[in-house]
Amino acid sequence: MSEKKRGRPRAFDAKVTLEKAREVFWDRGFAGTSLDTLSAATQLNRPSLYGAFGDKEALYLDTLEGYRAESMDVLADALDPSLPLRENLARVYQRALAIYLHGETAARGCFLIGTATAEAIQHERVREVLSRSLDDFDGEIEKRMKLAIERGELPDGSDPHTLARLASAVMHSLAVRARAGDSRETLEALAQSGVDMICGKA
Template sequence: MTETPAKRRGRPRAYDPDLALAKATEIFWAQGFAGASLDDLSAATGMNRPSLYGAFGDKQTLFKSALDRYMDRSRAAMIEAFRGGGSLREVLTRIYHTALSFYLSEDFGGRGCFLASAGLGQALVDDEVRQTVADGMHELDRGIEGLLQRRQARGELPPTVDPIALGRVASMMMNALSVRARAGETREQLEATIPVMVGLICGSPVPEPQASE
């Protein structure tokens, strides 16, 4: 009688944690925290549940990691947009186009801002997520407020303008772009609103629509 050799366990599948987190982020972005099932997350990342738990913790911890990832990436992109040269009109235009690059995806279509699309729903039941979302929005407020203050000192805005209040309005306009992207408006529609928004902020006349012949 011969002994049957014991079957060796396969080595755990290697995975790229950055890629896995990126895939999980896309699922949360599209479906929200509640809508994203563990099966969906496992399929997207190529990791079974035990591996997923071992790498990222539970679903809530994974979501917060995805939220942090989005914050890091969007912050880096916005820093570049703010630092670029040009007039106030040019800087604001660049900032809004940078935002659209996150809100619209070649692969996933209009998805809006991750903070608004996925974060706000979970913020209702998770104080930590609520604080992260609020911090992200207020960070953008402060960035635009500082930009307007500096450009007002250079004479690009009238001295009667309140740069703090106007900065919040400019930030809210970005929130509107996010909502409309999520609702399915096209890139062309959204991009067409940017010159009008920038004109309102800078005090330039709003372009009138061309009369049809």
């Protein structure tokens, strides 16, 4: 896999470190997180962080990218095409909520929507990751919608592009509302409404 490098080996796992850093950014946002806080959370001193990931923005971008990639994996799994569309959508929302509702004080919502939106204006590269993440998500759902139309799970003449964006819109709303502190029940009701909106009432 990876050739042995010369020099002193790292005493930490970069992947684990990124996960710990992500936790901090998730709760405090990019601008609200100091290198000291990151250093404490990752148990790495600042020079090590700097050497492994670059400056604070590069580290943040790394955590965003990791989240994006993981989210796409979760999405692909939830959209297992051997299941009915209705079940697929329910799984997508359910797994999103499992992530969004995890948090100490208030639910943390979506890492991207909750923190990257704030930086998107001033930091172009953050905006790019955010935009790409939303697009990728839409695209994956749209693919499933097209399949659903082929299979007759949706009415003929349905527009997969539109349906995908509406399904994503419910997702975005879950992300925001979770971070605003809405209860699990409230969010699950919205998720159910989203499923019914796309697939029709059960």
